[in-house]
Amino acid sequence: MTHYLLSVHSVEGEAREPMTDEEMAQSYKQLGVLEQEMKSVSAWVVSGRLHEPDTATVVRMADGAVVTTDGPFVESKEHLGGFYIIQAEDLDGALGWASRVTETIKVPIEVRPFVGFEA
């Protein structure tokens, strides 16, 4: 089994078709069902949704000391909105799950393998 990171990318301020509350609820419900299915076949490892990047804090080493700064590490229009870590037999398996997530939330998903992540 190989582990894959499915990262959910969103573009800040991108004009997306506004979802009604009902559509939003529907989408969450579908996502819940999908995650349940991932868990039932042991594909799901962990997943989460992130707050907006302006809630981020960066710590880094500078002159031998740790410095804390406000803001995301990379200033960019695109940012990580959430992620899944899944395990699959091969890339086709991972792409299958990623396709179903993107069909539900209509946001691009990047699929990337982990280096030697054996659970």
Added chain:
Amino acid sequence: MLDGDEIGRIFREESGRSLAALIGVFGDIDLAEDAVQEAFAVALRKWPRDGLPPNPGGWITTTARNHAIDRLRRETRGRELLSEVAVLSPDSDDPGKPPEVGAVPDDRLRLIFTCCHPALSTEAQMALTLRLLGGLSTRQVARSFLVTEATMARRLVRAKHKIKAAKIPYRVPEAHELPDRLRPVLAVVYLVYNAGLSGPAESGLCAEAIRLARILGTLMPDEPEVAGLLALLLLTESRRSSRTRPDGSLVPLGEQDRTHWDRALIQEGQAILRQCVRRNQPGPNQLQAAINAVHADAATVEETDWQQIVALYDQLLGVTPTPVVALNRAIAIGELQGPAAALPLVEKLDLDNYYAFHATRADLLRRLGRHREAAAAYQRAAAMAPTEAEREFLRMGGRTSR
């Protein structure tokens, strides 16, 4: 007498099958490639002395496999891998023995679907297919695409690394996935052929693409689009020597000397096409092959059955509704009903960045006597054309210079 060139040719023919079999056994492309390379070195030493083995392909596979096993035995990780791989039959240590591999189902089919996986770029798909399935060396692949050997080596290394790291599977897609997954495979072979049309330095790619299409045909005899692709390539190939002059300039279809078209290739292409259309599952390759077959049937351009060609383009537009197909259909309408009928069809297409759009528009305007507009359109087309031969042709106002 067996010399290095002859051995190289045999290896190129056979190595795709051996490589695919070894990747199937060891699950590692680099290991399989190195092992086949080792077998080649052994063949260069042994064959001129001992003569060609009765089954060269089997000999290569067995020799390469034994090399791979020897190498794995020397590495700790390799020994672990070996314990997972059930290949160590007791009599497999003598490369001179008749091989057991070869009668098994052809692994090349799995390999082509790995090489043409949609997670790889089209460039990487083409390079991998030629290198692994076609048996071309990295240098030969590089030369075909007019890039340096180092650039091509990097491209291949990156693609193979992605296959390994992301675990792109090595298997034939299931029936329900096959239509989606077959498309890039056929596209790669077609693109390889077209890359061969761009100049004499690349023309080896045409033969290579036809060879790949033949292999696919034997691997997937029940896929009419695979046969359709082979028919399309053979029919296109039949005119290849007539489509350029010695100076490299292009000869339009209507001006080609049809007595120079290769009748043997036409007959083979048409026979394959007749076979596959009987299945009544039309697809873009079969329809394009059929259009080419109609051209091949006409002894002179005046005898062309444009009615039939327009009907085939109507069908093609149904399965592939792209503006480029619509442009070609409009050209056929222009032949059938005249330029006045075709021009409005062309002008409504959104193809402003495609040189053939401007070239077609220019030709229709010229035939309608609108010479100033035609000249402007030729200018635009010439500025965008991909090859010097086409630029020259268009600068001459779409007419041949002599």
